[in-house]
Amino acid sequence: MxxxxxxxxxxxxxxxxxxxxxxxxxxxxxxxxxxxxxxxxxxxxxxxxxxxxxxxxxxxxxxxxxxxxxxxxxSKSVRQNRDRCVSCGACTAFCPTGALSFDRSTMQVYFDAEKCNGCELCVSCCPARAMEVNLL
Ligand code: SF4
Ligand code: SF4
Known part of the structure; x- marks a missing residue:
């Protein structure tokens, strides 16, 4: 499938x-x-x-x-603005698909667009407004 x-x-x-x-x-x-x-x-x-x-x-x-x-x-409509992201990790607790994950080796939060379902939970929970969804 x-x-x-x-x-x-x-x-x-x-x-x-x-x-x-x-x-x-x-x-x-x-x-x-x-x-x-x-x-x-x-x-x-x-x-x-x-x-x-x-x-x-x-x-x-x-x-x-x-x-x-x-x-x-x-995936083309959801974006992590890395200039804004401070890798606080807050979004990883809300993201239901694992598209946002914390890498302990770099202490950075990364976005995997292939796993994203566009729910936008990360947009409202991000204190730095680093997650952007542009659907129109
Ligand atoms: S909540 Fe925002 S600032 Fe924090 S790691 Fe996620 S995208 Fe970056
Ligand atoms: S839009 Fe939803 S699925 Fe995509 S990164 Fe944000 S919280 Fe995760």
Whole structure:
């Protein structure tokens, strides 16, 4: 089973496309909606956790892009600002996926974008405002 989290961005022209329906019907993908901001007849964004075969997943991403939607991995929207981070470790207690971890050898906190699910808990708990999520 291949599984990836993606951010799908709509424009005003594409916001009414039946994306979820097509992903299930055409590509047999299982989905979980992690976050969505959709404004009728305006732009919008949806964060999806998609599972299925790698072949179907790749074909679905091509299909979405051909529909005029912007699609990218969720990891591209979450960022650790290392200039701000003081490696206090607070975020590691809140991060539910282990994407933020403390390395004892360097005494630094590192962010692994591949493990991130975009929950944004680290954003509110970080005293230095070092975790940034830009979904729009
Ligand atoms: S809570 Fe903020 S400052 Fe502390 S380790 Fe995490 S990202 Fe860095
Ligand atoms: S957004 Fe959630 S999963 Fe990602 S690093 Fe922050 S707390 Fe962890």
């Amino acid at each position: 291949y599984s990836r989290k993606v951010v799908v961005r709509y424009t005003a022209e594409t916001v009414e496309q039946p994306v979820i329906y097509e992903l299930v019907k055409r590509f047999d993908l299982v989905f979980n909606i992690l976050k969505a901001r959709i404004f009728p007849r305006r732009e919008g964004m949806i964060v999806l956790d998609l599972s299925g075969t790698k072949e179907h997943f790749d074909a679905a991403i091509i299909y979405l892009k051909e529909m005029g939607l912007k699609v990218e991995p969720l």
